[in-house]
Amino acid sequence: MLQQFFIICSGADINILKNASSSEKNKYAGIGATVFFTALMAFIASGYALYTVFDNLFTAIFFGLIWGLLIFNLDRFIVSTIKKRDSFLDEFLQALPRLILALIIAIVISKPLEMKIFEKEINQVLLEEKNAMTLENQEQIALQFSPKETELKQNIEDLKSEIDTKEAEVNALYDTYISEAEGTAGTKKLGKGPVYKEKRDKHDAALAQLQQLKTDNKAKIAAIETQLEQLQNNYQTQVNNTQPIIDGFDGLMARVNALNKLPWLPSFFIFLLFLAIETAPIFAKLISPKSEYDFKLEDQETAVKTLVQQRVEERKLALQTDFKINDKVYTDLSEEDELYQFKRKKARELMQLQADAFYKSQQKLL
Template sequence: MNRISRFLWFCSGAHIDTLEKHPTDHNKYVGIGATIFFTGLFAALSGGYAMIFVFKGGDLAWLFSIFFGLIWGLAIFNMDRYIVGSLDKNASSNKQLLQATPRILLAIMIGIVISRPLELKIFDKEIKEKLKVSYLNGQRSKIDTLNKAFDKKYTIEISKFNDQKAQRDSLAAAIKSDRQKLNYEIFGNKTTETSGVMGYGPYAKRKEAELKQREQNLDTLTADLRKTERFIDGRKQFDGLMSEKLYTTKQLDSLANIAGFADRNWALGQLSFNADGTKDLNTSLAVTFIGLLFIFFECLPVFVKLMSARGSYDHAIENAEKVQVHLSDKDRDMEITVADQIQDTRVGIRAQQRVDELKS
């Protein structure tokens, strides 16, 4: 426990040898040091997680992520240690508040930077689902855009194809109706368009001849339709429409897993909105409060030191600083005195040398 306490005192930026002599302030600086340490730890985790997306795909991505995460954590730890350690508890309340203001603003910025990657990890499942929807909508929009551009480019061919198809369908329906009428005529079914006499008579022969001619026309029209269809399909293949398809579930999972930091950050922002664009209050509050939690955690050491009363350790530090300043001033005065004496000696030596020269 003694080693842990000394380590946390070091984290708090306190002078350990002086703090050991003042037991009443031990717990305060243990708390401050622990907060700074865990802030650095969270920063390391946050930075390492963010670096995963930067180096994703590399053979040593995990190693680089750990390395840069540790560097980032140590940088934040050192900055927090300086922010807290530089607050002067021996100054007046107004001066302390003035000193703390820029430090609090810096702590807020650090808290925002730290919280974002951790929020991405907390809402990882929801972010992946949002990304899948986004990728699917993007692919659907891309296909729609290609189809519209193709329709505009080949308006004449598509219009011809539609006309041929309509003519084929109309002719096929008419042939089917005439075939039924011919059967009625042959088998003696009485209708408004048949004689009702059974047998293969002149009327039936004439209807069959007309029917064969129309079937030949249908075959010719079908051949032309297939030719036009093959041309359009070839153009679609050439323009890339045939290769563009909606993503499968497996493809969407793969895309969501390899999404970069920017895409995930965008998806996290979109979690605060419903599909119809309205505000999702519950998710928005959850994301906001998690971010505020990390910001408050980052500012906590500064607040603790500001709110804490001036203890015996602070008095000891003030006295030590005064003694150090006094010794520094005394040393500086001694240095000035010695320098003046050396200068006077040099002047005396030069004067004596001048006198000796004149005598000689």
């Protein structure tokens, strides 16, 4: 039963192999097994690749099954259409397009399985790329907010600087009236005279202005800090909104690109393995000698070809014979006097009718 199934997979004629030797059956069963397991690997590979795209198990299995059946049909067609010839060069030229197709199929099958085999290494490459993208994304978003943030921080520094300047002025006035009271500066008279009072009033007025300035600037600084906090919140919100895009950078193309950044030699050997599996049935038919199955198949095909050619030639001869008979028949008829008299009579009647019609048309004109 299993051998029969693999023979069907090989695309060989079951009726011819039914009476063939065991070795011939085993040969085509082996070819069919290769075709079947190649399609199975194609199903697994495409299922994994589609799972990375759709992230849904049932969708991946469904489309993976369709892809596996497609590869199975292509491989079966490739193997079944290779016929043994009397010249190896003719056989190779016949198989060359199929070898190219097998090469393409091997690449398509091997790439998703390479991604699964080197999944951990690919994840590491993707993690590094995601980290780099995260930092780059944060820098790009920061560029949108940094001018405004710098401006607000500069405004706070200006307000604080204004307070510091006013404090320095108040402290200078304080030192002035204290020195006047001590007699170390100004009038250099010890005691609290009119000059002292004047300087003290000036200091007190400046101190009141300083207190008011601190109150006003404190409110302004609080408002600016609120703007800065809102700016930081907007920055963080934009970072949080864009981060899922970076976290989702895990699709099929991203994994293929990550695989290409790994050392090429392991991937190349895996590709060679699948190429060998895919082309094995083709090379098996190319290098194997002409066997019992090939002779029987050739006998059937040439029998049909000969029968068709015979029927075509028979139709050509029948047509030529029919032409000759018709020529002879019409030649004989042309020599019969009875047929001549009959056609002469009919021609006369036709000419009389034409003359009558012409006469009537002329009468209407007159």
